Amino acid sequence: MFRTLGHIGRLGRAAWTLARHDAIFPREYQESLPAPARVLGRVARLVAIRDRASNPGERLARALEELGPSYVKFGQVLATRADVIGAEFARGLARLQDKMAPFPDGEARAIFERELSVPIAQEFAEFGPAVAAASIAQVHRAVTKDGRTLAVKILRPDVEKRIARDIAALRLGARLAEGLFPKSKRLEPKAFVETVARSLTLELDLRLEAASASELKEAAAAAQNFFIPEVDWRYTTKRVLATDWIEAIPLTDTARIQAAGIDPLKLSADITDAFLATALDRGVFHADMHAGNLFVTPEGRLWAVDFGIMGRLEAAERRYLALILHGFLVKDYDAAAEAHFMAGYVPERHSKADFASALRAVAEPIFGKTASEVPMSRVLMQLFEITDLFDMHLQPQLVLLQKTMVQAEGVCRSLSDEHNMWKASAPAVERFMKRELGPEGIARDVIEDLRRLRESFRKLPETLENLTEAAARLKEHPLREPARKRRGVPGWVFGAVLGAAAGAGALWAVLALA
Ligand SMILES: Nc1ncnc2c1ncn2[C@@H]1O[C@H](COP(=O)(O)OP(=O)(O)OP(=O)(O)O)[C@@H](O)[C@H]1O
Numbered sequence: 001m002f003r004t005l006g007h008i009g010r011l012g013r014a015a016w017t018l019a020r021h022d023a024i025f026p027r028e029y030q031e032s033l034p035a036p037a038r039v040l041g042r043v044a045r046l047v048a049i050r051d052r053a054s055n056p057g058e059r060l061a062r063a064l065e066e067l068g069p070s071y072v073k074f075g076q077v078l079a080t081r082a083d084v085i086g087a088e089f090a091r092g093l094a095r096l097q098d099k100m101a102p103f104p105d106g107e108a109r110a111i112f113e114r115e116l117s118v119p120i121a122q123e124f125a126e127f128g129p130a131v132a133a134a135s136i137a138q139v140h141r142a143v144t145k146d147g148r149t150l151a152v153k154i155l156r157p158d159v160e161k162r163i164a165r166d167i168a169a170l171r172l173g174a175r176l177a178e179g180l181f182p183k184s185k186r187l188e189p190k191a192f193v194e195t196v197a198r199s200l201t202l203e204l205d206l207r208l209e210a211a212s213a214s215e216l217k218e219a220a221a222a223a224q225n226f227f228i229p230e231v232d233w234r235y236t237t238k239r240v241l242a243t244d245w246i247e248a249i250p251l252t253d254t255a256r257i258q259a260a261g262i263d264p265l266k267l268s269a270d271i272t273d274a275f276l277a278t279a280l281d282r283g284v285f286h287a288d289m290h291a292g293n294l295f296v297t298p299e300g301r302l303w304a305v306d307f308g309i310m311g312r313l314e315a316a317e318r319r320y321l322a323l324i325l326h327g328f329l330v331k332d333y334d335a336a337a338e339a340h341f342m343a344g345y346v347p348e349r350h351s352k353a354d355f356a357s358a359l360r361a362v363a364e365p366i367f368g369k370t371a372s373e374v375p376m377s378r379v380l381m382q383l384f385e386i387t388d389l390f391d392m393h394l395q396p397q398l399v400l401l402q403k404t405m406v407q408a409e410g411v412c413r414s415l416s417d418e419h420n421m422w423k424a425s426a427p428a429v430e431r432f433m434k435r436e437l438g439p440e441g442i443a444r445d446v447i448e449d450l451r452r453l454r455e456s457f458r459k460l461p462e463t464l465e466n467l468t469e470a471a472a473r474l475k476e477h478p479l480r481e482p483a484r485k486r487r488g489v490p491g492w493v494f495g496a497v498l499g500a501a502a503g504a505g506a507l508w509a510v511l512a513l514a
Pocket of ligand 1: 099132139245307
């Protein structure tokens with residue numbers, strides 16, 4: 001009971017913060033809102049701050065930053081759903097920044113010593129102040145007694161408890177939103193909160209980030225010029241992660257890149273290749289490629305840090321991606337469409353020719369143009385529309401990949417106006433296609449088909465037995481409509497929390513209507 005009241009209090013605070021930033025029933029959506037929501041929106045704007053952003057997505061971003069790590073993650077996941085919330089809103093939300101004041105060095109040192117059970121002075125010749133601080137962790141530069149310079153990432157004290165409380169409140173908010181605003185079901189609030197919760201749980205264990213770093217380091221060998229720092233497992237635990245320190249220019253510092261005489265076009269091509277080569281060849285990719293996480297040495301070597309979010313693609317998804325990019329690159333839309341049908345991505349009832357023509361409609365306008373003329377983000381939005389039109393279900397990992405491609409494109413464009421994402425994609429895609437369609441790929445297909453066939457044969461007796469049993473049971477107990485059970489929050493709780501939770505529920509409703 002007290003716990004539920006605590007969650008309601010937290011939702012109330014969230015509603016207040018959202019209202020202060022005019023992120024509840026924003027004025028831009030007035031026309032499409034039902035009358036009570038319009039009134040609530042007007043009331044909320046009475047408490048709104050004056051100095052607020054013009055894009056509603058950006059206003060939501062500012063509110064979420066104020067609310068802390070769980071909400072920031074919530075916004076980051078939401079920003080990847082441009083297909084649902086709209087491109088404009090997603091663009092504003094993508095400006096979410098995860099920067100915070102660092103916690104005291106003394107506390108960071110205490111956490112390190114507690115986790116490793118060793119005094120810092122015994123292991124390190126230097127242990128500097130925080131160089132960067134975000135909502136979940138902060139990073140220190142340190143030099144070990146054996147002369148290795150490390151980046152030591154340390155979880156914020158109490159962040160685990162705080163996130164657990166926020167997630168519980170968000171779960172309640174999602175239940176209420178689904179109960180009170182049936183329209184919000186389109187966004188699947190409960191499933192959405194579970195995605196956020198899962199992602200945060202993984203990010204709170206730095207051993208998993210270390211494993212991702214090591215996996216990506218292996219995958220980076222597939223790229224032309226991409227490097228990942230080595231993990232120092234001696235100093236890595238659930239709350240501490242140590243990797244080699246990268247002495248290089250962050251890609252946020254374009255002036256220094258220029259002064260160092262680095263070719264921005266080549267650097268952009270390296271970023272594109274790094275991303276596609278690891279994704280296509282090895283099925284893993286860095287899924288948070290913002291400029292602050294990328295570095296370049298004066299010799300032009302490209303490095304990445306921060307492995308909290310990693311994307312993974314199954315073999316089938318890698319092929320889908322390669323086929324679509326390849327179809328676009330060589331303008332063979334029929335072949336790309338054919339492959340989609342063969343792979344079962346598009347249901348048979350649709351026309352292959354129509355699908356090929358839809359791909360052509362997206363691809364033709366982009367040829368020979370620079371990224372600034374036809375941003376990949378626009379192309380990807382059109383692809384989303386096609387997927388809808390042809391009842392294709394996009395895997396969440398593909399959506400994550402598309403979001404990262406847009407992010408990487410933004411970085412490339414900040415480096416050079418001349419960058420053409422499509423041209424830069426070609427080498428990695430062609431390498432992949434040659435391998436997949438060559439003898440090696442065909443042999444792998446045949447083996448996979450045989451394996452599946454053998455598996456079906458092996459399961460045949462079991463399947464037949466299950467069918468016989470099911471038929472017998474059906475004969476004994478013919479199907480009856482099961483009595484509907486009502487689960488969930490009792491009515492009085494609904495009444496009591498309505499006011500406090502309206503904000504969080506309203507957010508969902510707004511997004512659902514957006
Ligand atoms: N190996 C490294 N070498 C040099 N600097 C590093 C290294 N790792 C991290 N940093 C610095 O610390 C910053 C934060 O690191 P990281 O991105 O891993 O943490 P984070 O908590 O996920 O932050 P954010 O959310 O801002 O990406 C990086 O942007 C970079 O400036």
